[in-house]
Structures are given as structure tokens and as C-alpha cells.
Amino acid sequence: MVPLAWALQSAGHEVRVASEPGFVGSITEAGLTAVPVGPDESMEERLHRIRGESAPKVSAAIPPFLTDSLFDMGEAVREGLPWEEVSWLLGTVLVPGMWIVNDEMVEDLVTFCRFWKPDLVLCDVIAHAGAVAADAVGAAHARMVCWNDLFLRIRRDFLRAQQRQPAGERLDPVREWYAGWARKYGRDFSEEVVAGQFAVNVLPERWRLEPHERTLSMRYVPYNGRSVVPSWLCEAPRRPRVLMTFGISKAPWIDPLGMSIEQVQETLDSVADLDIELVLTLPDEERDQLRRVPENTRIVDFVPMNVLLHSCSAVIHHGGAGGFNGAMVHGIPQLIIEGSVDAIAKRTVLRETGAGLSLTLDEFTGPCVREYVTRLLEEEAFREGAERLRQEALDQPTPGEFVSELERITAEYRSRRSGR
Incomplete structure (x- = not known):
């Protein structure tokens, strides 16, 4: 995200980077302007506060029974996946992380966005608070993908499997989370908010796990923070x-x-x-x-x-x-x-x-x-x-070359929201 932020600033745009307070130093070291949102505590401290001192560590493990198809490349047909498996994965692995990471950031982020009025919000794939804030203030918003968008794949798997369930058995914890915040800010739930209006992906096209319907390509440019050559x-x-x-x-x-x-x-x-x-x-x-x-x-x-x-x-x-x-x-x-x-x-x-x-x-x-x-x-x-x-x-455009495409698509979505 840092090279793109630099490119946007160099093109004359104003850029703000919102994060938990503990990450502010990393943002300012990059020469960017930070906006702290949420409580001033580490992820470990937050886990202990919410779940208790005996809280287990966050695990990145995916159960073996799900890995066979979860990482298939491209947009292969994924019909027929068992409801029990995909609903378990969404509700047990993804949703708890959503509210632990995002819940306490949303209100501060919406407050700032109402004051600053961004045209575009670029969200890391786990930063769901950014999508809520963008929707609340009418900004265009996109997912920034530095590798595989597992959330988008699992979400699509879930929605397909959900359609095969009886009407009374279609519990959707992701929709509940988004709809709760949408009501708070006078908005209706939209799946577009969950998935993003478009995506920015640094992976070559044929290696994208689950491409968004509207994916923009950008070259990956390494950035490792404050650097000194030994x-x-x-x-x-x-x-x-x-x-x-x-x-x-x-x-x-x-x-x-x-x-x-x-x-x-x-x-x-x-x-x-x-x-x-x-x-x-x-x-x-x-x-x-x-x-x-x-x-x-x-x-x-x-x-x-x-x-x-x-x-x-x-x-x-x-x-x-x-x-x-x-x-x-x-x-x-x-x-x-x-x-x-x-x-x-x-x-x-x-x-x-x-x-x-x-x-x-x-x-x-x-x-x-x-x-x-x-x-x-x-x-x-x-x-x-x-x-x-x-x-x-x-072969993909550098962040500097990519800015004009980002300007164009932002104007398109902003015009759609305003009715112009």
C-alpha cells in the first residue's frame, strides 16, 4: 500500500492512512499521514481483554477437509460445496477475526471520514471497517489484495451454499455484522460493501485465486519500512x-x-x-x-x-x-x-x-x-x-502509472452514488 500512497501523493492527491494507534509509527516513518482509530492496545492485549487471559492465540490453520478445493486457482466452478463446511469456515474462522480486528475501529473511522470526506477508501482485505466507513460517507471503496483474497472466495462459496438451504436456516453472520453497522449510519445492507466495488491486485492475472469481477492490476513494489544498507x-x-x-x-x-x-x-x-x-x-x-x-x-x-x-x-x-x-x-x-x-x-x-x-x-x-x-x-x-x-x-503498471486508472474508476463510482 505504501508505494501506491506515495504515487497518489506525488500526483497531487491527499492521502491519509488509518490504523490502530500501535501502527502509527510505521505509517509516519513511511512519510505518510496517520489517522489513529480504535483503542490504543496491541492485538494480543485486545484478545485477552475480549476473550479473557486464557484466550487462545489466533490460528491461521485451515482444517484439512477444506484445503483440497479452497486454494484452486482461477474462477473454477465451485458449486455443491457442503453448507456445513463453508458455514463453519465463515462463522468460526473469519467472522471472529472480523469483529476483533474491526469492531472498535468503525466509529472512529466513520467520524474521521465524515470530517475529511474522502473520495476513495482503499481497504486491506481484513479491514472491513474501511468498507463500512466508505459506505457511510458515500466514498468509492476497493479491496487491496497483496496475495490471495481468501475472504472473497469463502464468501462466494457461502452464498452459493446458502441458496440451497431452507429459508429459515440461512444464518449469515457476515451480513449481520455489516447490516448492524449500516443501520447505525442510515444505510441499507449491500453485498457490494462486503465484496468491494472493485479490487486492486498485485498478482499477475493468471495467479489470482478468486478475482473480483472488476479487478485492476498494479505492479508489486517492495517496501520494508525504515531501511539501512548494512x-x-x-x-x-x-x-x-x-x-x-x-x-x-x-x-x-x-x-x-x-x-x-x-x-x-x-x-x-x-x-x-x-x-x-x-x-x-x-x-x-x-x-x-x-x-x-x-x-x-x-x-x-x-x-x-x-x-x-x-x-x-x-x-x-x-x-x-x-x-x-x-x-x-x-x-x-x-x-x-x-x-x-x-x-x-x-x-x-x-x-x-x-x-x-x-x-x-x-x-x-x-x-x-x-x-x-x-x-x-x-x-x-x-x-x-x-x-x-x-x-x-x-508487465503490470507501476503505482505511478496506475494512478490515472484509479482516478477514472473513483470518479465513476462517485458519480453513480451522487446520481450524476
Whole structure:
């Protein structure tokens, strides 16, 4: 979102970035204007306040019985999915997160939007409060998709399955949530508010999981926050450089889906004699738990990927959007240790483009990582596949080139709302 915000500001538009207060520093560091909304507490604190001190961590796990079809690419016909399964997924996995993340942001956000009167509200795919506020003040609104729009897919699955249910058995918790806020602000419920009027997607067209009926394409531009180039990056690597990173999967309020420290150690031991420079991002407290660090390994607490990736020959990551998209636009072969929710879909992309390999956590062993990394470095087909994927990504308009299209479609929806 940051490169697009910069592009809009550079074109003369006013931009405000609304978020929980704890994220304000990240916004202002990006040179953007922040609007704090909601309570000044962390997600972990909010979970404990709402659910009690014994609250479980947020889990990104999708039950095995749903994963077979949930991540199929494209707009395949998805008729006939069992009501019990899709209603469970919507009501148990998605809706609780909706109200925990959004409920306490809505009123502050609507108050600000009534004062500031935005023409367009761009919403992260989990920022449902933005859609409510946009509808309340008559702004155009769109979903910003940095990878797979799982919510939109599950929502469409739900609505199809709902039509097969008896009239009295069509409970819809998403509609209830949106309709409650719509009534508060004098609006009627509309499915358009739930799905967005259009979407902005940074993925190449053929790799979009569930495209919105009206999807605008924009190139992914990496942004990693405040960045400093370390001195060791100021010269070309003497050996192939491999990055291993697991990003947000290490956040304390999320059930960890990435490697355990024991698996990290096993990986380091297994690649210790390879002629590579392994750069591992690991917090200091976890580094201290390692028993040994091989000579070919450099451990850093953080290094901005946008200054590191151009010098890498391969990337090992958990399937997060930053790791995948960053490697994609740099044309680097990838090994995904499947830890993110939608890593299954990314596995499909790597397989069909030849841009990399993947392992589930159940398949993981240190020797297997060694084998796959060796293949990524030695087999030319992976570099060729990564370059093909890169070209698909670069064929999309940059944020600067995209602004005029965003201006046009915003004017269209604003005119529709005003009746002009």
C-alpha cells in the first residue's frame, strides 16, 4: 500500500492512512499521514481483554477437509460445496477475526471520514471497517489484495451454499455484522460493501485465486519500512547468497506455523558444508537458543528485503506475501516451507511456472532442505522459471502509472452514488 500512497501523493492527491494507534509509527516513518482509530492496545492485549487471559492465540490453520478445493486457482466452478463446511469456515474462522480486528475501529473511522470526506477508501482485505466507513460517507471503496483474497472466495462459496438451504436456516453472520453497522449510519445492507466495488491486485492475472469481477492490476513494489544498507551488503557476495526468513509467523500472538528452533538448527547443520552464504533472519532471543552457527551462516535480527534480495540466488521462506512477492519481482528461485495460510496456492504457482519448490512442515527435514536448495542453485530451469514469473509481475503498471486508472474508476463510482 505504501508505494501506491506515495504515487497518489506525488500526483497531487491527499492521502491519509488509518490504523490502530500501535501502527502509527510505521505509517509516519513511511512519510505518510496517520489517522489513529480504535483503542490504543496491541492485538494480543485486545484478545485477552475480549476473550479473557486464557484466550487462545489466533490460528491461521485451515482444517484439512477444506484445503483440497479452497486454494484452486482461477474462477473454477465451485458449486455443491457442503453448507456445513463453508458455514463453519465463515462463522468460526473469519467472522471472529472480523469483529476483533474491526469492531472498535468503525466509529472512529466513520467520524474521521465524515470530517475529511474522502473520495476513495482503499481497504486491506481484513479491514472491513474501511468498507463500512466508505459506505457511510458515500466514498468509492476497493479491496487491496497483496496475495490471495481468501475472504472473497469463502464468501462466494457461502452464498452459493446458502441458496440451497431452507429459508429459515440461512444464518449469515457476515451480513449481520455489516447490516448492524449500516443501520447505525442510515444505510441499507449491500453485498457490494462486503465484496468491494472493485479490487486492486498485485498478482499477475493468471495467479489470482478468486478475482473480483472488476479487478485492476498494479505492479508489486517492495517496501520494508525504515531501511539501512548494512556494510556487508556493499560488495558482491563471493558465494551464492541464500536468504532464509520466516517473517510474521514468529509474532507472539499467532500460533507459529513456521520452523521451530530445533528445525532451524537442523537446517543450519545440514547446509553447513555447502559453498553458500546463508543469511538467516532470527530475533536475538531465538538466536541465543541455537547450539551452534556454521561458518557459512550470517544471522541478522532484521535486514530489509528490498536491499538484500537483488544479491540473492535463492530464498527460503514460509510463504508470506512479502517473501513470495519480493522474490517474484526480483526473479529469484524460491523454497517455501509451508507456514502461511495460502502457501498451498503459492506452491501451485511455483510448480506451474518452475520458479521454485515447496515443503510442508510434515515433509520437512534438514537433508531435504539441503537437497532442494542445491537444486535451486544448480538447475538452470529454476532461474528460467523465476525470470518468467518476474516478467509477468513487471508487465503490470507501476503505482505511478496506475494512478490515472484509479482516478477514472473513483470518479465513476462517485458519480453513480451522487446520481450524476
